[in-house]
Structures are given as C-alpha cells and as structure tokens.
Amino acid sequence: MVRKNLRQELMDIFHELLDHFGPRRWWPGETPLEVAVGAILTQNVAWRNVEKAINNLKARGLLSIEGLVKVPVEELATLIRATRYYNQKAARLKHFVGMVEHEFGGSLDRLFRLETPILRAKLLGLKGIGKETADSILLYAANHPVFVVDTYTRRIFSRLGYLAENVGYDEMQGFFTRHLPLDNYIFNEYHALIDALGNRVCLSRSPRCAACPLAGRCVFRSTEEIGTE
Ligand code: SF4
Known part of the structure; x- marks a missing residue:
C-alpha cells in the first residue's frame, strides 16, 4: 500500500x-517517582495490582527515594506482592533507587535532567529494565519526548x-x-x-x-x- x-x-x-x-x-501517579515505580511494577500484571502495591508503599511512608533505599528488600517484596514476580521487582526497584541515591545524590530531578539518550542508556543499564519500561519512565515520569x-x-x-x-x-x-x-x-x-x-x-x-x-x-x-x- x-x-x-x-x-x-x-x-x-x-x-x-x-x-x-x-x-x-496518563500516567496515573501523583509524583514522578510514583510514575517511575508504577512503570517498573506494571510489567506483566494488571494495573489494579500495581495500585495495591503503591498504596501499601504510601501507607508505610516508603514512597520516596530515601524510604525505598532504606527498606529491606524482603520487606519491599512483601509490600509489592500483588504485582507478581515481586522478588524480581523489589530488586529492580532497589537498583533504580540505589542508582538515584548514589549517582545523583538522591535527586530524581538531577537524573531526569540528563539528555534523553544518556538517561535512556542509564535506565537500560539497570538489571531488569527493558526498553518499554525505560521509555515509559522517560516519557511519563521524566517528560522526555520518547514514543x-x-x-x-x-x-x-x-x-x-x-x-x-x-x-x-x-x-x-x-x-x-x-x-x-x-x-x-x-x-x-x-x-x-x-x-x-x-x-x-x-x-x-x-x-x-x-x-x-x-x-x-x-x-x-x-x-x-x-x-x-
Ligand atoms: S479492532 Fe483492530 S482489527 Fe478491528 S478494525 Fe479496529 S484496528 Fe482493525
């Protein structure tokens, strides 16, 4: 044609x-961090399950870089249990917030101010973050023009x-x-x-x-x- x-x-x-x-x-989420966490948790699961997990994190006061860095990974896995593959996803969240904490002083803003290709490469370098998840974070959390x-x-x-x-x-x-x-x-x-x-x-x-x-x-x-x- x-x-x-x-x-x-x-x-x-x-x-x-x-x-x-x-x-x-889109994307449902009150803060860029909540959007990024949602993008990581939504892989292979319905959104309502992600909402349950995010509500658990909010209820425990853990939906912050600091909170997610400090919470033990086993406890995090329990809180996001509704999202399936929760052990893997807890590890992915830890990799993400660990990178923000150690390389960007805990500032998501500083991470998201990187140029688009550099930020994309940084996200794709994290274990378990694929292209769709990285691009969802780029577009919906970091406001970069990525389809x-x-x-x-x-x-x-x-x-x-x-x-x-x-x-x-x-x-x-x-x-x-x-x-x-x-x-x-x-x-x-x-x-x-x-x-x-x-x-x-x-x-x-x-x-x-x-x-x-x-x-x-x-x-x-x-x-x-x-x-x-
Ligand atoms: S539902 Fe899908 S296959 Fe059917 S007309 Fe729409 S785009 Fe085409």
Whole structure:
C-alpha cells in the first residue's frame, strides 16, 4: 500500500482515537517517582495490582527515594506482592533507587535532567529494565519526548497495514518518531490511546471491529470481510 502522507495519516488516527476514547490523562501517579515505580511494577500484571502495591508503599511512608533505599528488600517484596514476580521487582526497584541515591545524590530531578539518550542508556543499564519500561519512565515520569511502543502498538498498526506483524521494538518506535511531530503531549496521549484500543477493542483473538473507531481504515478488517463473503 502506498502511503502518501504518513504524518497526516498518523495524526488523523490520533484524533479519531482521541474523539472516541477522550483524553486518557496518563500516567496515573501523583509524583514522578510514583510514575517511575508504577512503570517498573506494571510489567506483566494488571494495573489494579500495581495500585495495591503503591498504596501499601504510601501507607508505610516508603514512597520516596530515601524510604525505598532504606527498606529491606524482603520487606519491599512483601509490600509489592500483588504485582507478581515481586522478588524480581523489589530488586529492580532497589537498583533504580540505589542508582538515584548514589549517582545523583538522591535527586530524581538531577537524573531526569540528563539528555534523553544518556538517561535512556542509564535506565537500560539497570538489571531488569527493558526498553518499554525505560521509555515509559522517560516519557511519563521524566517528560522526555520518547514514543513508547508495545504489543498493542504492534498488533494494531500491523492490522492497519503500517507495520509487519513481527516488527521489532526499535523499528516500531522509529516509525512513530520519524513521522510524528516531536511533541510530549502527542506522544503521551497517543500511547495511552493505543493502549485503550488494544485493551478493549482490538483484541488478540476476536477483535471487536464493529466497535472500532479505525475500522474504516483497517486492512485486517477489510481482508476478513472479503474472506467471509
Ligand atoms: S478494525 Fe478491528 S482489527 Fe482493525 S484496528 Fe479496529 S479492532 Fe483492530
């Protein structure tokens, strides 16, 4: 399929999703630290479980760099038990806050003021922090213009005909970064809207195409309809 004006098409999709779902107001969290902790804890678990863990940390007065540095890792694991893989996640939180404490004097602001590629490399250098988590922290906690992609992005944009089904993270991210304006608001809202569509409508099996705001432009849907005629 020949794409004449990808920026315009991607912005049209953005506005269609925004009209349909409304602003998502991501990321839920009262402080940059809470957002970063949420990004680390949300791997492979529903958000409500992350909320339970964060509420436990708040109730114990531990949701600070100092608090998370001081709490024993075993106690931390118990407090975040609801998030599955809690031992690994407790260790990841410890690596993160330890780096902030030892290299940046406990200041998240100082860490987040690094240039984007340097900050990204620093986060990716922490054990257990992958690209999606690092980019979520960059965008939603540190306010750097980095487009976050995930399984939903791959599924939706391959079905729409823009990406291959097996496209890798970097290529997928590069596609959006090249064709969208470098704008924190758009990056922030776009990823959240993709999440809403992937979570509620463009399901892995039996996508709910009749309820999809992008149905009119979807290659997968038109192929399915021809196949069932
Ligand atoms: S029309 Fe169907 S397959 Fe296409 S994006 Fe929407 S839900 Fe997904």
